[in-house]
Amino acid sequence: MRSPFLRISAIAVFICILGILSIYSNTYQQEGRVWQAIYKRQMVWVLLGAVFSFVVYNFNYRRLIDLTYFLYGITLFLLGLVHLFGDVSMGAQRWLKVGGFNFQPSELAKLTVVILLAKYFSNKSADDVSLRAERLDIFRGLVLPFIFAGIPMGLIIQQPDLGSGMLILFIFFVMLYLSNVKLRYIIIFLSAILVAMPLLWNFLRDYQKDRLLVFLNPNIDPLGAGYTIIQSKISIGSSGFWGKGWLSGPQNQLHFLPESHTDFIAATFIEEHGLLGAILLVLLYYLLIRQGIKIAARTSDDFGKLLAYGISMMLCAQVFINMAMNMGLAPVVGIPLPLMSYGGSSVLITFIALGILANIDRTRAVF
Amino acid sequence: MRTKTAGFVVIFAFLLLILSFFKLILIEGKKYKELSAKNSIRLLSQPGGRGRILDRTGNVIVDNTMSYDVMVLPQDKSRLDKTLGAIAQILNVDSRELRLKFKSGFLSQNMPVAVSRNIDIKKAILLEELKFDFPGILIQPHPLRHYPYGRLASHVIGYLGEIDRWRLTKLEDYGYKTKDIMGYGGVEEKYDYYLRQEDGGLSVEVDSRGNLKRVLGLRPAQSGKDIQLTLDLRIQKIVENALAGWKGAIVLMDPRSGEIIAMASLPNFNPSVFVLRYNSLVRGLFNNPGGPLLNRAIGGSYPAGSLFKVIVASAALETGKIGVNTTFYCPGNMRLGNAVFACWGMHDSQNLIGAMAYSCNVFFYRTGLLTGPQGLHEYAARFGLSKPASVDLPYEVGGLVPHPLWKKIHRFRNWFDGDTLNLSIGQGDVLVTPLQMARVMAVFANRGKLVTPYIVKSIDNKDISGYHARIADLALKRSTIEYIRQGLRAVVNDEAGTGNVLSQLTVPVAGKTGTAQAAKGQPHAWFAGFFPYKDPKFAICVLLEHGGPGKEACIVAKEIIENMVREGLL
Numbered sequence: 001m002r003s004p005f006l007r008i009s010a011i012a013v014f015i016c017i018l019g020i021l022s023i024y025s026n027t028y029q030q031e032g033r034v035w036q037a038i039y040k041r042q043m044v045w046v047l048l049g050a051v052f053s054f055v056v057y058n059f060n061y062r063r064l065i066d067l068t069y070f071l072y073g074i075t076l077f078l079l080g081l082v083h084l085f086g087d088v089s090m091g092a093q094r095w096l097k098v099g100g101f102n103f104q105p106s107e108l109a110k111l112t113v114v115i116l117l118a119k120y121f122s123n124k125s126a127d128d129v130s131l132r133a134e135r136l137d138i139f140r141g142l143v144l145p146f147i148f149a150g151i152p153m154g155l156i157i158q159q160p161d162l163g164s165g166m167l168i169l170f171i172f173f174v175m176l177y178l179s180n181v182k183l184r185y186i187i188i189f190l191s192a193i194l195v196a197m198p199l200l201w202n203f204l205r206d207y208q209k210d211r212l213l214v215f216l217n218p219n220i221d222p223l224g225a226g227y228t229i230i231q232s233k234i235s236i237g238s239s240g241f242w243g244k245g246w247l248s249g250p251q252n253q254l255h256f257l258p259e260s261h262t263d264f265i266a267a268t269f270i271e272e273h274g275l276l277g278a279i280l281l282v283l284l285y286y287l288l289i290r291q292g293i294k295i296a297a298r299t300s301d302d303f304g305k306l307l308a309y310g311i312s313m314m315l316c317a318q319v320f321i322n323m324a325m326n327m328g329l330a331p332v333v334g335i336p337l338p339l340m341s342y343g344g345s346s347v348l349i350t351f352i353a354l355g356i357l358a359n360i361d362r363t364r365a366v367f
Numbered sequence: 368m369r370t371k372t373a374g375f376v377v378i379f380a381f382l383l384l385i386l387s388f389f390k391l392i393l394i395e396g397k398k399y400k401e402l403s404a405k406n407s408i409r410l411l412s413q414p415g416g417r418g419r420i421l422d423r424t425g426n427v428i429v430d431n432t433m434s435y436d437v438m439v440l441p442q443d444k445s446r447l448d449k450t451l452g453a454i455a456q457i458l459n460v461d462s463r464e465l466r467l468k469f470k471s472g473f474l475s476q477n478m479p480v481a482v483s484r485n486i487d488i489k490k491a492i493l494l495e496e497l498k499f500d501f502p503g504i505l506i507q508p509h510p511l512r513h514y515p516y517g518r519l520a521s522h523v524i525g526y527l528g529e530i531d532r533w534r535l536t537k538l539e540d541y542g543y544k545t546k547d548i549m550g551y552g553g554v555e556e557k558y559d560y561y562l563r564q565e566d567g568g569l570s571v572e573v574d575s576r577g578n579l580k581r582v583l584g585l586r587p588a589q590s591g592k593d594i595q596l597t598l599d600l601r602i603q604k605i606v607e608n609a610l611a612g613w614k615g616a617i618v619l620m621d622p623r624s625g626e627i628i629a630m631a632s633l634p635n636f637n638p639s640v641f642v643l644r645y646n647s648l649v650r651g652l653f654n655n656p657g658g659p660l661l662n663r664a665i666g667g668s669y670p671a672g673s674l675f676k677v678i679v680a681s682a683a684l685e686t687g688k689i690g691v692n693t694t695f696y697c698p699g700n701m702r703l704g705n706a707v708f709a710c711w712g713m714h715d716s717q718n719l720i721g722a723m724a725y726s727c728n729v730f731f732y733r734t735g736l737l738t739g740p741q742g743l744h745e746y747a748a749r750f751g752l753s754k755p756a757s758v759d760l761p762y763e764v765g766g767l768v769p770h771p772l773w774k775k776i777h778r779f780r781n782w783f784d785g786d787t788l789n790l791s792i793g794q795g796d797v798l799v800t801p802l803q804m805a806r807v808m809a810v811f812a813n814r815g816k817l818v819t820p821y822i823v824k825s826i827d828n829k830d831i832s833g834y835h836a837r838i839a840d841l842a843l844k845r846s847t848i849e850y851i852r853q854g855l856r857a858v859v860n861d862e863a864g865t866g867n868v869l870s871q872l873t874v875p876v877a878g879k880t881g882t883a884q885a886a887k888g889q890p891h892a893w894f895a896g897f898f899p900y901k902d903p904k905f906a907i908c909v910l911l912e913h914g915g916p917g918k919e920a921c922i923v924a925k926e927i928i929e930n931m932v933r934e935g936l937l
Contacts, residue, residue: 235403289377316380327391
């Protein structure tokens with residue numbers, strides 16, 4: 001496959017198919033039509049995502065520069081709406097109901113922040129063609145972009161969705177680093193976070209504290225917050241080399257593993273397909289992200305380069321955190337596994353991000 | 368270049384993931400496989416029934432009925448909440464209460480938890496239908512103790528409760544476990560080892576759909592063994608009816624073997640409140656100052672009063688201190704030093720038979736002084752006083768018959784003749800149980816043999832009375848026995864005898880009344896005797912706590928014997 005778009009699409013669709021199979025596997029026994037239809041809904045989302053991806057692929061990414069603040073505005077507006085009218089589900093207000101569909105603006109916010117920061121840091125200085133970021137002072141190099149990223153981040157943490165908020169913080173750090181901002185600002189940024197952490201602890205909701213404490217020791221609450229981690233580890237650990245076969249993983253089939261079709265879909269998949277499945281899954285994601293990194297590396301346009309890195313690293317971070325969470329190596333935060341976890345917003349946004357990525361490579365060829 | 372690091376970070380992150388998967392699946396896999404296996408194994412318990420308790424003719428006193436528990440399989444939280452919500456709706460309770468019960472009863476992921484016990488069968492059927500929507504619900508039928516006669520013989524039977532820590536430490540070696548139900552008091556406790564069922568269990572492996580794949584292990588439930596008592600339910604009913612309204616105890620015993628035919632103690636309790644766990648009622652029973660849980664027939668000790676005169680007479684006759692023709696003069700009281708010891712009447716000159724019939728204190732004061740406290744104590748001990756009668760029921764007390772050394776040790780005082788006088792009429796420190804006095808009467812009924820009372824006739828249809836029946840010959844002189852028997856008969860026969868009310872009966876009765884002074888309030892009323900006189904089949908002892916004069920006890924005994932005759936039970 002010569003075209004990177006085709007390559008990316010093929011890998012993405014393959015991952016999606018694995019995801020749909022897993023969703024089918026752990027919902028087909030649930031009673032009720034809603035559950036039965038859930039894998040069909042995911043199929044619709046994937047098809048819709050592929051269409052969006054194709055549309056975005058044919059949309060010059062440089063026009064995003066002009067649309068950045070508009071996008072940013074929309075994102076903040078939607079996050080605000082969630083605050084006011086959001087659907088409360090599982091103790092958190094994360095969803096917007098739009099005509100029967102639930103939309104999660106925090107997914108959009110991740111992409112928006114990447115685009116915004118890519119635009120901000122890729123401005124050229126007036127007298128020179130090098131990146132302005134290298135010579136920015138601390139206010140413009142650190143504080144101002146942090147405020148930009150911090151507003152959606154704060155709104156998301158307030159929802160409360162600690163995981164997505166932290167992901168935006170991570171994206172901010174990555175963009176800061178890759179845009180050649182002075183190293184000492186980055187050090188200042190990191191030390192500021194370290195200092196702020198104990199203070200921020202008090203702002204966390206009880207369940208968030210629980211989850212962090214449980215992450216440190218899942219056995220303190222084996223039936224509550226630690227239950228998921230323990231069951232997820234059992235699912236993965238017991239799978240063996242070949243796995244237990246599709247539709248016959250007892251852990252998720254007997255509903256020992258909660259959230260087995262969303263955040264813990266990797267555990268579901270690996271229980272049924274074993275170490276082989278795990279390697280396949282990691283390999284697929286690696287190939288996907290490697291495409292992104294390669295595109296970023298060969299793009300000379302600074303905005304495109306930063307954007308491609310940002311999108312790749314965002315995907316990488318999500319995959320890593322989610323899988324680590326499934327293995328009990330990271331606290332349980334609501335980070336879905338891109339393309340696999342059930343959820344329209346995540347699938348759509350990931351497909352759009354991949355479309356942008358492919359378009360960066362396509363447009364680069366035009367230059 | 369900073370951008371290069373991005374690529375390295377990605378590679379590093381993914382390598383880390385791969386390595387972690389390797390570690391989790393290949394290195395730690397065995398451990399998680401075991402844990403997973405536990406998740407796909409379900410343990411279903413199969414309760415057995417506790418052994419039944421029957422009376423001597425085979426009538427069921429205690430048996431079991433089916434009751435239903437609602438169990439819920441542990442599952443993920445949202446499904447669990449929905450399941451509990453649905454159960455709560457049917458049972459008409461708060462679902463939060465069920466959730467609390469689930470949390471407190473939770474043992475492990477693969478064991479169902481009981482959230483509600485002893486529901487009625489209609490609700491059980493409704494819940495059974497609910498299973499189609501909520502497969503986590505299990506309706507577990509299990510046998511429940513059932514008392515068809517309510518309070519009847521409640522002290523003999525005892526009650527059931529969860530094993531306590533103290534008993535658990537003692538009984539662990541016999542296979543008792545925490546949360547086991549065991550008997551408390553009565554036959555339920557004493558014979559718990561035989562009565563208790565062995566709960567069976569089924570461990571099954573389920574497939575990924577929760578369907579039964581195969582049975583891994585099965586231990587069939589074993590019901591407990593049935594126990595047959597020596598109690599006669601019909602007589603027991605008569606006895607409890609006669610005692611109704613009083614506080615006290617009655618023992619009816621076969622003097623030839625020691626079989627207890629009836630044993631009643633009032634106030635009593637309804638053992639089913641323990642089974643149904645009416646906690647407030649149970650607490651009320653424990654805190655009740657009347658002591659409804661105390662079996663007064665074996666666990667209550669009272670001053671013997673005039674009943675003790677039988678012992679005094681035996682001791683004096685055996686040791687030759689008095690003879691058949693010995694008479695003492697009773698002027699209505701007796702002086703000892705400066706103290707005056709009263710008799711309840713003036714009896715002039717009389718021999719032993721007369722003294723027993725009229726219960727003359729002065730006669731026995733003098734006889735007691737002649738015999739001496741040590742001799743009295745020795746004979747009391749020979750008749751089985753001052754130690755438990757070793758009936759096969761728990762919490763029997765031994766009572767007390769004092770002697771000079773005892774007084775020195777426990778009261779730090781010397782023994783005076785006044786103490787001997789008090790002892791001679793069964794007052795002072797003398798304490799006996801109704802069962803002990805029935806046993807003493809049995810000696811005169813069977814002409815000289817001390818029987819060991821027992822209440823369990825057979826276990827699982829195997830007669831164990833041979834194991835109980837330890838009959839000791841007291842080696843009393845034939846004349847002593849005959850003479851005292853005549854005295855006991857005179858109590859009833861003589862027109863002025865203290866037990867004369869019993870003479871109206873068609874059955875010849877012999878016995879002795881007692882009016883034992885209590886520390887405060889009315890004296891305790893005693894009657895102990897046997898019937899029919901010639902060839903006794905029953906020894907009886909009636910005690911009315913603060914019942915007044917001994918005549919009251921005679922009236923109760925009369926009612927019992929009357930009814931027994933009417934129902935042809937003699």
